[in-house]
Amino acid sequence: VPFISYLSGLLKTQLLSDDLVAGVEIRCQEKGTCPAACHLCRQAGRETPSPTPVLLEVSRIVPLYSLVQDNVTKEAFKSAMMSSYWCAGKGDVIENWCRCDLTALGKDGLPNCSPLRRPVLRLAPHLEPSSTMVALEWVDVEPLIGYKVSDYVIQHKRVEDLSEAEIYTGEVLSLMDDLFSGLGSSCVVAGRRRGEHPHSMIYSLLFKCLEPDSLYKFTLYAVDSRGSRSDASFVTVRTSCPMVDDSKAEEIADKVYNLYNGYxxxxEQQTAYNTLMEISPPLLYRVQHHYNSHYEKFGDFVWRSEDELGPRKAHLILRRMDRISLFCRSLLRSGFIQSRTESVPYMLCRSDGTRPGGTLWHSSLHETRLACLEKVVTVQRNIYGKSKLR
Structure with a gap:
């Protein structure tokens, strides 16, 4: 008897049915034909060979424990599956948290059957770092079942060399106590928005008062309701070169030339000295560039400054440009520098209430009621090029 006929007979006699096991059915369909040389595929009186049956094809996705029919076994299987997935197999799922086994303790003596994941800090894609601003974001690491994230802690500091010793930690800010409460610096703005998935949250930070042309290191870690800390996540970024008003630089170069010209x-010497000492180092570097471009045939900027102001005053002026990085110096030698202003939206969130003072905070950040507004920040950038942009 062909196998397809055997299965059909079973179905007719109710020995097999579609609801025998939830989510599993038996279907028979054509999956190609046998080679013509195969004599086993041919049946007497039939030209077409029998279709090849497809067994146990899943028609819908269901939890594995629902495939078990015995209620006691099903509950045990369900409990084991939930423990394995949410509690690392070292505890039981109670509502939306993990009750850890007595042996599931970490090095710090705290329960660790639901280990706290490391948040991944990253640059926000909507705002490219400017000379004074950097935007960061991360996806919330609190799961549906398990530990509860009560806070995130952010550290930021200006570093000269990444290999230097980690002695100075920089400014340390609590997302809840300092930023969402509004008690922290106005130079750092925190926000929260929904992620791509229904239960995901994305937190954001906007640093608005950074130094231009400087290397900053940002560190983030999560704190859960048990007091545990996650591993830290790092982002290192250099702010862009300082803003320069190129038209002003050209005007000052002309002014200095006129002061130096003749007797x-x-x-006039004091006016030139005061003018060059009052402007920023990047603008001074640009003044030197314009001066040499237009008046180098009368002597370059360094030589004329030493000649007119004396070596001591000239040295005081010129050494101010030593603070500029080699990268920014190369950009400041561009043919033209133009300024561009853009408006970038960002989220500003404030908490409705405050945490009780002097007590441990055991709730989740998800339970914090936030009032969020979308605001707009103005960002200025320099555009460098060989010719002016139209």
């Missing part, structure tokens, strides 16, 4: 009185 220079003491008053």
């Amino acid at each position: 220079t009185s003491g008053k």
Whole structure:
């Protein structure tokens, strides 16, 4: 008897049915034909060979424990599956948290059957770092079942060398106590929004008062309701070069040339010295660039400054440009520098209430009621090029 006929007979006699096991059915369909040389595929009086049966094809996704028919076994299987998935097999799922076994303790003596995951800090894609601003974000690491994240802690500091010793930790801010409460610095703004998935949250930070052309290190870790800390996540970023008003730089270069030109009185010398000491180092570097571009045939900027102001005052002026990085110096030698202003939206969130003072906070950040507004920040950037942009 062909196998397909055997299965059909079973179905007719109710020995097999579609609801025998939830989520599993038996279907027979054509999956190609046998080679013509195969004599076993041919049946007497039939030209077409029998279709090849497809067994146990899943028609819908269901938990594995629902495939078990015995109620006691099903509950035991369900409990084991939930423990394995949410509690690392070292505890039981109670509502939406893990009750750890007595042996499931970490090095710090705290329960660790639901280990706290490391949040991944990253640059926010909507805002490219500017000379004074950096935007960061991360996806919330609190699971549906398990530990509860009560806070995130962010550290940021300006570093000169990444290999230097970690002695100075920089400024340390609590997302809840400092930023969402509004008690922290106005230079750091925190926000929260929904992620791509229904239960995911994305937290964001906007640092608005950074130093241009500086290397910053940002560190983030999560704190759960048991007092455990996650492993830290790091982002290191250099802010862009300082803003420069190129038209002003050209005007100052012309002014200094006129003061240096011909016989220079003491008053004119002091005016030139004061002008060059009052402007920022990047603008001073740009003034030197314009001066040499237009008037180098009368002597370059360094030589004329030493000649008119004297070596001591000229040195005081010129050494200010030593603070500029080699990268920014190369950009400041561009043919043209133009400024561009753009408006970038960001989220600002504030908590409705405050945490009780002097007590441990055991709730989840998800339970914190936040009032969030979308605001707009103005960001200025320099555009460097060989020719002016239209």
